[in-house]
Amino acid sequence: MASISPDIATRLKPDLIAVVSKIYRDFCNLQAGQQVLIISDARTPDFVIASFQGVAQSFGADAVRIECAIPAGGATYQPGAQWPAMLEAAAAKADLIIDMAVGYSELIVNALKNGCRVLCPGDGIGGPFMDDVLIRTILHADVDSVRKEADLVARRMTKAKSCKIITGPENDVLEIDLSGLEAVAADGYLWDPDRKEWKTNWAFLPPAQPGVLIPVGRGDGVVNVDATLLHHPVYHEKPDSPIKLTFEKGRLVAIGGATPLAATLENWLRGLEDDGAWNGPVHLNIGVNPNALLTQSQEWERVYGSITCGMGDLSLLGQLMGDVGFELSRSRVHWDWTVAQPTILLDGEVFLKRGKLFL
Numbered sequence: 001m002a003s004i005s006p007d008i009a010t011r012l013k014p015d016l017i018a019v020v021s022k023i024y025r026d027f028c029n030l031q032a033g034q035q036v037l038i039i040s041d042a043r044t045p046d047f048v049i050a051s052f053q054g055v056a057q058s059f060g061a062d063a064v065r066i067e068c069a070i071p072a073g074g075a076t077y078q079p080g081a082q083w084p085a086m087l088e089a090a091a092a093k094a095d096l097i098i099d100m101a102v103g104y105s106e107l108i109v110n111a112l113k114n115g116c117r118v119l120c121p122g123d124g125i126g127g128p129f130m131d132d133v134l135i136r137t138i139l140h141a142d143v144d145s146v147r148k149e150a151d152l153v154a155r156r157m158t159k160a161k162s163c164k165i166i167t168g169p170e171n172d173v174l175e176i177d178l179s180g181l182e183a184v185a186a187d188g189y190l191w192d193p194d195r196k197e198w199k200t201n202w203a204f205l206p207p208a209q210p211g212v213l214i215p216v217g218r219g220d221g222v223v224n225v226d227a228t229l230l231h232h233p234v235y236h237e238k239p240d241s242p243i244k245l246t247f248e249k250g251r252l253v254a255i256g257g258a259t260p261l262a263a264t265l266e267n268w269l270r271g272l273e274d275d276g277a278w279n280g281p282v283h284l285n286i287g288v289n290p291n292a293l294l295t296q297s298q299e300w301e302r303v304y305g306s307i308t309c310g311m312g313d314l315s316l317l318g319q320l321m322g323d324v325g326f327e328l329s330r331s332r333v334h335w336d337w338t339v340a341q342p343t344i345l346l347d348g349e350v351f352l353k354r355g356k357l358f359l
């Protein structure tokens with residue numbers, strides 16, 4: 001289990017109103033008369049959902065909410081999940097979707113094709129302490145600095161041709177060819193508040209996890225995973241000692257390490273009988289939020305100085321981000337692993353070391 005217990009409230013924090021207002025104003029450029037659809041499930045407290053609805057109404061928007069069943073299997077199985085036709089119909093009418101339930105899905109792909117914008121306050125997943133996460137990582141963080149640093153990281157990664165990730169007491173190396181890849185800031189802003197123009201049509205909070213999508217076939221070497229493992233079924237689990245993953249040409253070929261989680265992961269993957277689930281890394285992202293923590297919220301992907309790599313499906317993410325121009329991995333599942341403080345060399349120069357970025 002993740003090692004930190006955040007504040008799980010039983011009442012509305014007044015601060016949540018301020019952070020939701022900031023999200024609508026600065027991240028979404030919400031205007032009067034727009035149609036806002038809030039998608040949720042029972043994992044998220046009602047006062048969080050009501051805050052998103054009420055604050056949107058205070059902007060003069062029409063805001064409705066639809067609560068779905070809790071999706072079976074959690075985030076890992078989002079690429080294969082089915083959603084009710086009623087939800088599809090409402091999504092087709094929305095200008096802005098606040099998604100606290102669906103994540104990677106055909107439903108969201110279709111909504112984007114209709115010109116809708118989508119913001120996921122919890123990375124496509126609801127949770128019992130989303131209020132705490134948003135207050136801590138947006139209201140109590142300097143998000144303008146986070147956004148600007150995310151832009152710098154994306155620019156540096158776009159320039160790089162090679163990436164070496166060095167982890168563990170034996171300084172194992174995982175090498176990823178970054179040539180020809182364009183990194184994105186992934187800072188959660190649909191709207192660029194500096195340029196006063198739209199930045200993207202689909203974004204995740206909290207900010208930020210700049211990074212790259214990786215084509216099939218790239219990634220060789222060994223990495224020691226010591227932070228979060230998102231796998232089956234809804235767990236974001238922290239190994240009690242590192243899991244050693246060995247890659248050859250963008251395929252996971254061996255799982256080692258003393259922790260029982262290594263065997264759990266291997267048994268789960270073998271049981272899936274899904275060849276694509278062994279593909280990876282399919283994305284590489286850098287956490288740049290100083291207030292993000294290793295909790296059971298996907299905020300762990302933003303922990304400052306950490307890296308998160310995805311495994312398995314990336315085809316839906318590719319559709320969500322538009323045509324990326326190369327082949328992306330396909331699977332029924334998407335899972336992730338995080339290293340807390342790796343050393344990263346870009347083209348032989350230190351880019352990240354001991355939780356500090358060199359930009």
Ligand SMILES: [Fe+2]
Pocket residue numbers: 283309310311334335336
């Ligand atoms: Fe991922």
